[in-house]
Amino acid sequence: xxxxxxxxxxxxxxxxxxxxxxxxxxxxxxxxxxxxxxxxFMEASRAELPAPYDIALVEGAVSTPHEADLIKEIRKKxxxxxxxxxxxxxxxxxxxxxxxxxKEFLEIVYPTPEFIQALDKAAPLSDFVKVDYELxxxxxxxxxxxxxxxxxxxxxxxxxxxxxxxxxxxxxGNICIMVAEGIPCLGPVTQAGCGAICPSYGRGCYGCFGPxxxxxxxxxxxxxxxxxxxxxxxxxxxxxxxxxxxxFKEVSEKYEE
Amino acid sequence: MKSRTVKIDYLARVEGEGSLxxxxxxxxxxxxxxSIFEAPRFFEAFLRGRSYQEVPDITARICGxxxxxxxxxxxxxxESLFEIKVEKGxxxxxxxxxxxxxxxxxxxxxxxxxxxxxxxYDDALKMAKDHPEIVRKALRVxxxxxxxxSFIGGREIHPVSACIGGFYKVPTxxxxxxxxxxxxxxxxxxxxxTRWASEFEYPDFEQDYEFVSLxxxxxxxxxxxxxVSNKGxxxxxxxxxxxxxxxxxxxxxxxxxxxxxRGSYMVGPLARFNLNFDKLLPRSKSLxxxxxxxxxxxxxxxxxxxxxxxxxxxxxxSLRIVNEYVEPSKPRVEVxxxxxxxxxxxxxxxxxxxxxxxxxxxxxxxxxKIVPPTSQNQLRMEDDLRALxxxxxxxxxxxxxxxxxxxxxxxxxxxxxxxxxxxVEIERL
Numbered sequence: 001x002x003x004x005x006x007x008x009x010x011x012x013x014x015x016x017x018x019x020x021x022x023x024x025x026x027x028x029x030x031x032x033x034x035x036x037x038x039x040x041f042m043e044a045s046r047a048e049l050p051a052p053y054d055i056a057l058v059e060g061a062v063s064t065p066h067e068a069d070l071i072k073e074i075r076k077k078x079x080x081x082x083x084x085x086x087x088x089x090x091x092x093x094x095x096x097x098x099x100x101x102x103k104e105f106l107e108i109v110y111p112t113p114e115f116i117q118a119l120d121k122a123a124p125l126s127d128f129v130k131v132d133y134e135l136x137x138x139x140x141x142x143x144x145x146x147x148x149x150x151x152x153x154x155x156x157x158x159x160x161x162x163x164x165x166x167x168x169x170x171x172x173g174n175i176c177i178m179v180a181e182g183i184p185c186l187g188p189v190t191q192a193g194c195g196a197i198c199p200s201y202g203r204g205c206y207g208c209f210g211p212x213x214x215x216x217x218x219x220x221x222x223x224x225x226x227x228x229x230x231x232x233x234x235x236x237x238x239x240x241x242x243x244x245x246x247x248f249k250e251v252s253e254k255y256e257e
Numbered sequence: 258m259k260s261r262t263v264k265i266d267y268l269a270r271v272e273g274e275g276s277l278x279x280x281x282x283x284x285x286x287x288x289x290x291x292s293i294f295e296a297p298r299f300f301e302a303f304l305r306g307r308s309y310q311e312v313p314d315i316t317a318r319i320c321g322x323x324x325x326x327x328x329x330x331x332x333x334x335x336e337s338l339f340e341i342k343v344e345k346g347x348x349x350x351x352x353x354x355x356x357x358x359x360x361x362x363x364x365x366x367x368x369x370x371x372x373x374x375x376x377x378y379d380d381a382l383k384m385a386k387d388h389p390e391i392v393r394k395a396l397r398v399x400x401x402x403x404x405x406x407s408f409i410g411g412r413e414i415h416p417v418s419a420c421i422g423g424f425y426k427v428p429t430x431x432x433x434x435x436x437x438x439x440x441x442x443x444x445x446x447x448x449x450x451t452r453w454a455s456e457f458e459y460p461d462f463e464q465d466y467e468f469v470s471l472x473x474x475x476x477x478x479x480x481x482x483x484x485v486s487n488k489g490x491x492x493x494x495x496x497x498x499x500x501x502x503x504x505x506x507x508x509x510x511x512x513x514x515x516x517x518x519r520g521s522y523m524v525g526p527l528a529r530f531n532l533n534f535d536k537l538l539p540r541s542k543s544l545x546x547x548x549x550x551x552x553x554x555x556x557x558x559x560x561x562x563x564x565x566x567x568x569x570x571x572x573x574x575s576l577r578i579v580n581e582y583v584e585p586s587k588p589r590v591e592v593x594x595x596x597x598x599x600x601x602x603x604x605x606x607x608x609x610x611x612x613x614x615x616x617x618x619x620x621x622x623x624x625x626k627i628v629p630p631t632s633q634n635q636l637r638m639e640d641d642l643r644a645l646x647x648x649x650x651x652x653x654x655x656x657x658x659x660x661x662x663x664x665x666x667x668x669x670x671x672x673x674x675x676x677x678x679x680x681v682e683i684e685r686l
Contacts, residue, residue, distance in 0.1 A: 011274065012296070013295075013296040013298060014321075015318050015319060015320050015321040015324075016320065016321040016322060016671075017318075017320075017321020017322070017324070017414040017415060018321070019321075020321045020322055020365075020414060021414060023365065023369070024361075024399075024403055024413060024414070026396040026397070026399050026400040026403075027396075027400065029382075029396065030382070030385055030392070030393075030396075033382040033385075038380075038382070042267055042274075044369065044370075044380055044381070044382070045379050045380030045382070045383075046379050046380065046662075047379035047380060047383070063296045063298075064296045064297075066294075066296075067296060092318070093298075093303075093315060093318040094298045094299065094303075096303035097299050097302065097303050100302070100303065102299075104302075105299045105302035105303070106297075106299075108299075108301055108302040108305075109297065109299055109300075109301050109302055110297070110505055110512070111504070111505045112505050112507070116297050116510060118296065118297055118299075122298075138318065138415060139321060139414040139415055194412070197411040197412055197417055198411070198417050198425075200411070201411050201417055201418045201425045201426045202425045202426045202588075203417065203418075203420075203425040206314065206417075208415075233308070236307065236308065236311065240311065240314075240315070241318070
């Protein structure tokens with residue numbers, strides 16, 4: 001029998017939700033743990049196996065000097081490095097601080113800011129190291145995590161569609177909430193993968209899977225203007241969970257007052 | 258007399274990054290630090306300038322394990338400011354969503370993270386080799402918790418359906434009844450697992466705690482009520498800042514909390530159980546009585562049983578909700594925004610979660626304050642270790658270290674929450 005690959009799971013600046021998505025594979029978890037050797041997964045186990053790792057799943061943004069060093073070290077130890085979730089792929093929600101002065105932020109949250117170390121920006125892993133694959137979402141969809149592991153174990157590319165969320169609404173047979181009800185929705189520029197949850201629940205997509213392949217957010221923003229949505233609100237819509245991704249960042253800055 | 262230093266750089270089986278450092282010289286603790294080195298995330302700062310409607314979605318991202326707690330505390334903060342009252346159906350659906358979160362979070366902690374400590378396994382996957390049926394049952398309970406969240410909220414992590422005023426969409430009566438079978442299954446499994454956990458050997462350790470939780474006249478404290486303690490505290494949510502204070506220690510990225518003039522206190526399942534035992538429903542109450550688990554419980558290692566009872570209670574109350582459900586006349590009520598300060602406190606799986614927001618006349622956030630349960634328990638965890646360490650100095654180093662880790666895991670700390678925060682260092686000279 002071939003040697004079982006070593007899996008490592010790391011957490012950077014984040015909520016822990018994406019590694020939880022792996023633990024949320026309740027029905028498959030025991031089988032996964034038979035197919036790989038879990039070398040490092042602090043949230044689940046106190047046991048550790050030595051590097052190198054065959055596959056490393058990394059959640060979270062890089063936002064402190066320590067994290068900047070650590071991701072480079074993990075890169076050296078990992079053959080296949082996957083950024084999982086909006087924080088690791090786009091900086092995530094904490095990237096909202098990137099438009100502000102971090103020193104001022106420290107003073108708002110901590111009485112003695114000199115105790116705290118933080119980089120100026122919360123950034124995706126790819127700003128620091130080469131990333132071999134990215135899984136989107138805030139959080140990632142556990143079925144996509146399973147697909148990724150499955151593809152890896154069977155030496156094929158993961159089947160993760162890069163098209164827009166609109167396609168998922170069409171497949172589900174959702175009536176378009178933007179057209180029918182005038183609810184602003186980021187679906188046309190957001191990558192599919194969640195299963196079009198928000199529109200299915202009667203609210204607009206808030207872009208947590210980040211920009212789709214070749215999006216046109218300016219055009220969507222112009223459409224929002226025609227819908228008489230306030231400029232500052234349009235800016236905030238693009239600047240949320242994946243606001244630091246290039247296409248969303250640029251359009252949100254255009255709408256800054 | 259023993260001297261030793263224990264250093265645990267990265268505490269396992271807790272959510273997030275923390276460490277423990279204990280230095281003992283001639284049997285006396287000369288240094289003890291539970292530090293949280295997870296990166297600071299600055300939520301209170303970047304919430305400024307965001308609209309009130311975005312706050313539940315944004316604050317949910319403080320924690321992937323208890324997002325509903327953040328959603329609910331922020332919703333109640335704004336609803337108190339905007340003077341919104343919701344009908345019973347909405348309130349019940351909120352509780353149902355919240356129980357989904359409690360159940361999956363408690364099942365994850367009790368069986369996947371905490372139980373292996375009592376049986377000497379590194380993790381639940383290794384425990385599964387010897388106790389496959391137990392682990393399968395636990396995973397099934399966790400899945401049902403997640404399925405409740407997905408059913409009401411659209412997905413288990415960062416659900417999308419709840420908002421200020423109610424929900425974006427509510428289920429029909431017939432649709433809600435479709436989950437009854439799995440709730441009944443969950444309740445039975447929870448009873449089995451509670452009986453299993455009640456057989457563990459528990460370290461003999463008790464402390465004179467001040468337990469703090471919500472208390473409501475008609476129900477087990479979860480989404481509304483007064484903040485009470487077993488030592489005479491009884492305040493409204495908007496009086497929180499007068500009675501509690503947060504302060505910073507140099508070795509941690511999470512602020513610590515104390516009751517002004519008194520010191521450390523405990524929030525979470527054990528606190529809630531001790532303060533709300535009389536509000537349990539018949540099956541969960543008789544389950545607690547059957548295993549001899551009745552207040553006052555002052556042994557923190559038994560917090561796992563409080564989580565088990567709360568899982569059973571969560572299923573029992575969820576069943577009541579499904580049975581009594583009347584579809585709300587509309588999914589959400591209209592919001593009339595006004596400037597001012599709103600206060601919210603609900604019971605996250607790990608304990609009371611306090612939010613305070615000040616907004617302008619358009620509902621744009623001017624300031625935010627968020628006090629998660631792990632920050633509140635941080636000082637109490639250190640106090641437990643100060644009391645525990647002298648009693649276990651004779652243990653071999655490996656067991657000593659493990660027991661210290663376990664004393665922290667008793668609290669199910671959520672470090673992502675606390676930094677919006679574990680790693681153990683123990684030095685024995």
